[in-house]
Amino acid sequence: MAIDNIPESQCDVLIVGAGPAGLMMATWMAHCGIKARIVDKRGTKIFAGQADGLQIRSLEIFDSFGFADRAWKEANHMIEFCMWNPGSDGVIRRSDRVPDVPVGLSRFIEIVLHQGRIERFFLDNIKKYSKDAIRVERGVLPESLTVDASKCDDHSPDSYPLTVKLRHLTEEEATPAQSNGSTIQDGLFRSNLADDDTDDLIRVSQGKEGTSEIVKAKYMVGCDGAHSWTRRQLGFELEGEPTDYIWGVLDIIPITTFPDIRMRCAVHSAESGSLMVIPRENKLVRLYIQLTEIKPDASGRADRSQITPETILKAAQKIISPYTLTYEYCDWWTAYQIGQRVGTNFDHKSRVFLAGDAVHTHSPKAGQGMNVSMQDSFNLGWKLGLVVKGIAQPSILKTYQSERRRIAQDLIAFDHKFSRLFSGKPAKDIMDAEGVSMTEFKQAFLKGNLFAAGLSIDYGTSMLVAKPGDAAEQGDGTDVSATTPVVGNQHLATNIKMGMRFPSFRVLNQASAKSVEFQTRLPSDGRFRLILFAGNPFSSAQKARLEAFCAALAASERLAPHVYRNIDVLTCHSGKRVETELLRDFPEVLRPFDSKTGWDYESVYVDDQSYHNGFGDAYANYGVDREMGCVVVTRPDQYVGLVAALDEGGFGDVEGYFDGVLV
DSSP states (O other): OEETTEEEEEEEEEEEOOSHHHHHHHHHHHHHTOOEEEEESSSSOOOSOSOOEEOHHHHHHHHHHTOHHHHHHHSEEOOEEEEEEEOTTSOEEEEEEEESSOTTSOSOOOEEOOHHHHHHHHHHHHHHHHTTOOOEEESEEEEEEEEOGGGTTOOSTTOOOEEEEEEEOOHHHHSOOOOTTOOSOBOGGGSTTSOOOHHHHHHHHTTOTTOEEEEEEEEEEEOOOTTOHHHHHHTOOEEEEEEEEEEEEEEEEEEEOOTTTTSEEEEEOSSSOEEEEEEOSTTOEEEEEEOTTOOBOTTSOBOGGGOOHHHHHHHHHHHHTTSOEEEEEEEEEEEEEEEEEEESOSEETTTEEEOGGGTEEOOSTTSOHHHHHHHHHHHHHHHHHHHHTTSBOGGGGHHHHHHHHHHHHHHHHHHHHHHHHHHSOBOSSTTOSSSBOHHHHHHHHHHHHHHHTTOOOOOOOSSSSOOSSOHHHHTTSOOOOOSSOOOOOGGGBTTSOTTSBOOOOEEEETTTOOEEEGGGGSOSSSOEEEEEEEEOTTSHHHHHHHHHHHHHHHHOTTTGGGTTTTEEEEEEEOSOGGGOOHHHHSOGGGSOEETTTEEOOSSEEEOOEETTTEEOOHHHHHTBOTTTOEEEEEOTTSBEEEEEOSSHHHHHHHHHHHHTTBO
C-alpha cells in the first residue's frame, strides 16, 4: 500500500536512534521476537570516543543477554580511585586511595571500553536473536509523526495509531560535520555546545524524489539524544539549567611523568581547575579537563570555536603541573558544558516513549550517561515486548515513566552535587567557606558509589512491585497502582528487596553439583521467574507446605498454562545436596519432564558447600529462613516484584500479583 507513490509498511515498534539506548531496546525486541525497526540519521556507527564507562549493573544486564564476557575481556578494569589535591604550598599530591567500587557488591566491577565496541556487541546479539530481521537502518531520518488518539486505547493486533514519515538521506547528508582545522575525529556534533542539524537535514531533503516512506507503528521509542526530534514533536521539555562549567575531553596515549596515569584519578589544582583521569584499553587514557578560561557568552553557551585539542591540552598541563603531560596520538576529542535536565514526560499516551539523553542530561564524570540510558530501555523493552505479544496488560507501560523518571530525578540530584564538588576550587582551609572541602568530595564519592554502580535503584509500588505505600509518592507522581493491590512480605527475605534487582550469591545445581551465580539463572528472555526458596526438604511440615504450594501451582488456571512459557520456576533448598534426590524429593512442576529432552536438570539448586568455590551461604545472604523459605517473583528485568510465604496464602498472593500483570 502506498500514499502518493510513497511506499508504506507496518511494524510493531519503531526505534529512533541507534546509540546505546536504542540498541538496548532493539536487543529486547530481538529476544522477545518483536517486529521492530531501528533507524539512525548518521551514516555509520561509532568508531572512536563517546561514552566509555560500564558500571556494575550494566554488566549484569549484558550478562543476562549473553555478551558481558566480550566486554569484560576487551575492557580496562577499574580497580583503584586516587585523589590528588593541592597542599598548603599549592602543589598537587596524592591525598587518598580507595577502591573504585566497594568490595563485594557484585561479581563484576566497573570497566571502561569505547562506545563503538559496546555497540558492536549489541549489533551482533541483535543479529543472532532476530536472525537478521532487525538491522540498524542508517542515514534514515524521521520527518513527521502523527498520533491517532482515537486508536491509542485500541490494543487489537491490527491497531497502528502512529504514522511516521521517514526520509532516506544521501551519504553526504548522513555524515556529521567535523571541526574546521582539526584532523582528529571529534564528537562536538553530539555535544551540547553544538546545534542540532535535524531540521536542516529535513529542509534540505524535502522535495527529493524516491527518498521517503511511510511507517505505521504500534509503538515508537525516541532514543535520539539530547536534541531529540521525537521529544520536540510531542512538545515535551527538558527542565533544568546549564552551569558555567565547561569541560574538554581527550582520548590520548599520554606521555607523562604523572605517576597515577593508569589509575582512575580526580585531580584538583589550587587555581587552574580540575581533571579526571580514566585509563582505557590499548594504552589509551581519557582525560576530562576543566576549561576555566573558556566562559559562556551572553546566551549562556560557550563559543566552541575557541576549543581545540591544543587548548584542552594546555589546560590539562596547568592542572597537572609540576608533572609533565603531552601526546603524539589523539584518538578523539570533544567538549561540553555541564547541564542537568530532566524531561517533563517520558511517554505520550503509552504509545510514544523517550529514553536516554532524550529525557535526561548531566555531567559524564560519574559514568552514568550511557549506563542510565541503557537501563531506561532495559526497563521499557520487556514491557513493550510482552504487551505487543498480548501476554501482559497494556497498563504496565505506565510504570516506565513512574520508575525511570524518578531515577532520572535522583540522578540529577546526585550529579548536581558531584559535579559541583568536582568543578569547584578546593578550600584553602576550614575557614574558606567558598572553597570545596576535599573531605566532603571523598565522602560524596564513597556515598555515591552504590548509586553510580546502578545497584541502589529502588522502584516504587505499582502493579509490578508489591510494596506497601502510595504508588504516586514512591514514583514520579504517576498513578500506577494495582487495581487489586497485593502487598508482599518483605520480612521473609530481608535482602531480596521488592523494587530492587535480585542480588547474586553462589548456589549449587542439585543434579550436577556445579557452582553458579544464582542471578545468571535469570536471563533476559522475557519471562518472569517464580523462585521457590524451598527451605528444609527433610522437615515433614515444610515438605507438606512445599507440596501443597506446588499442587496449587500445577492446578492453577491462571498460572499453569504459562509455567513453561512466560513464567520460569526455579527452586533453591537448604538441605544437604548429597542427601537429596532431584526426582524423589521435588514435585514434577519444579523439574518438569519433556518427552524429547527428559527431565529438567537446571531448575533445582541447593545452598550447600561446593568442592571448588566454597560456601555461598545464599539463604543467610538473601535473608531467608533456612527452615521455612519463601517465594520470590522477579520481573523479566531481574527486579523483584513480590516476596510471599511458601504456603496457601502465599500462593494466593502470587496469583493475585499475576492477575494484575498478565492478560
